[in-house]
Amino acid sequence: MTNIRYYATNIIGLEDILWREIQAKLYDVNLIEKKKGRISFTYAGEPKELLGIRSAENIYVYVGVISGLSRSRNSLGEIFRHVSNYNLEIPLRIHKELHGGKGKKSLSFRVVSSMTGRHNFRRIDAQLAMESALTKKYGWKLTLDSPTIEFRLDLEEDTALIGIRLTDERIKRWKYKVSHVPASLNPSVAYSMVFLSEPNPLDIFVDPLCGAGTIPIERAYFGRYNMIIAGDIQQNSIESAKNNIESSRKKINLIQWDVNFLPIRDRSIDKVVCNLPFGKQTGSQAENKKLYVSFFKEVKRVIRPQGRCVLLSGDRNLVDSIISNYRDIRINNRISIDLSGIKAYIYVLNFL
Numbered sequence: 384m385t386n387i388r389y390y391a392t393n394i395i396g397l398e399d400i401l402w403r404e405i406q407a408k409l410y411d412v413n414l415i416e417k418k419k420g421r422i423s424f425t426y427a428g429e430p431k432e433l434l435g436i437r438s439a440e441n442i443y444v445y446v447g448v449i450s451g452l453s454r455s456r457n458s459l460g461e462i463f464r465h466v467s468n469y470n471l472e473i474p475l476r477i478h479k480e481l482h483g484g485k486g487k488k489s490l491s492f493r494v495v496s497s498m499t500g501r502h503n504f505r506r507i508d509a510q511l512a513m514e515s516a517l518t519k520k521y522g523w524k525l526t527l528d529s530p531t532i533e534f535r536l537d538l539e540e541d542t543a544l545i546g547i548r549l550t551d552e553r554i555k556r557w558k559y560k561v562s563h564v565p566a567s568l569n570p571s572v573a574y575s576m577v578f579l580s581e582p583n584p585l586d587i588f589v590d591p592l593c594g595a596g597t598i599p600i601e602r603a604y605f606g607r608y609n610m611i612i613a614g615d616i617q618q619n620s621i622e623s624a625k626n627n628i629e630s631s632r633k634k635i636n637l638i639q640w641d642v643n644f645l646p647i648r649d650r651s652i653d654k655v656v657c658n659l660p661f662g663k664q665t666g667s668q669a670e671n672k673k674l675y676v677s678f679f680k681e682v683k684r685v686i687r688p689q690g691r692c693v694l695l696s697g698d699r700n701l702v703d704s705i706i707s708n709y710r711d712i713r714i715n716n717r718i719s720i721d722l723s724g725i726k727a728y729i730y731v732l733n734f735l
């Protein structure tokens with residue numbers, strides 16, 4: 384097969400992990416560009432392998448890029464002209480290979496768009512220009528509701544990137560997530576955190592504040608393990624995690640517990656991966672102070688020497704100040720990420 388251009392998106396800050404997973408899972412990939420929240424690459428292998436990239440929020444097959452766009456409304460005509468002239472043969476073939484679909488004539492489509500930078504037109508005007516070019520050229524039906532094809536238009540300053548989404552929409556992609564709790568984690572972020580724990584088939588893995596169970600389930604999807612244990616203090620979180628674990632059909636032990644008193648032997652756990660409350664949607668800043676201190680005390684007790692802990696928190700000062708009290712915890716990495724406008728930190732901690 385020839386090299387085809389794709390791009391994958393994840394939240395800002397996790398691009399390196401996304402690229403590491405792409406390289407680990409796909410044969411014959413070449414990096415074109417790493418941008419905030421997006422990796423562009425060429426790949427010559429089977430398109431279906433792309434759908435196994437779990438740290439990607441979405442994956443697109445590239446259609447085209449328009450550069451040198453001005454702020455003025457003339458850009459709308461440029462978008463219309465370029466889109467009308469694109470040859471969609473290859474992107475449509477890749478999409479059809481993955482999703483089937485009717486003949487080219489009876490397709491339905493929608494365009495999802497974003498715009499950054501100053502322009503004398505609205506994002507929706509750029510989207511309309513693209514929609515009308517596609518309708519005029521192909522006669523396809525424009526629909527917001529479950530279209531055959533979703534195009535993406537990202538207008539960033541003077542450049543527009545256009546692609547076709549290959550990954551399923553959220554509800555189908557992470558279909559194990561039948562139940563939610565407040566502040567439940569995006570599965571692609573959960574998978575990225577699992578990736579950073581350097582999973583091993585012999586791992587005994589714990590998420591002591593599991594909420595709806597996203598992290599332990601993503602660990603189970605990663606590959607073989609010895610044991611996964613998930614726990615939470617709240618009955619509704621446990622119910623939610625139970626539903627999600629059942630629908631994932633993964634073997635995960637679920638226990639209702641208080642992280643202050645984990646029913647786990649000393650030095651028996653290899654990996655702890657956990658999303659601590661931010662004190663916004665769940666918990667409060669004052670409760671967090673106590674909770675974080677107890678969390679570290681218990682994790683320090685149950686984790687084996689050379690064990691690893693990957694944490695997500697919104698409170699860098701608090702985490703840093705607690706860690707500074709431990710001589711035997713090393714910060715291996717601290718990644719700053721943007722969770723829908725909220726600044727957060729992923730800590731990778733090695734225990735000595």
Ligand SMILES: C[S@@+](CC[C@H](N)C(=O)[O-])C[C@H]1O[C@@H](n2cnc3c(N)ncnc32)[C@H](O)[C@@H]1O
Binds near residue numbers: 617
């Ligand atoms: C940010 S949420 C975790 C969300 C989870 N990662 C998900 O994707 O659904 C934090 C969880 O910590 C739990 N929690 C708070 N205090 C706890 C405690 N003392 N012991 C155990 N769990 C606790 C809450 O019930 C909540 O479900």
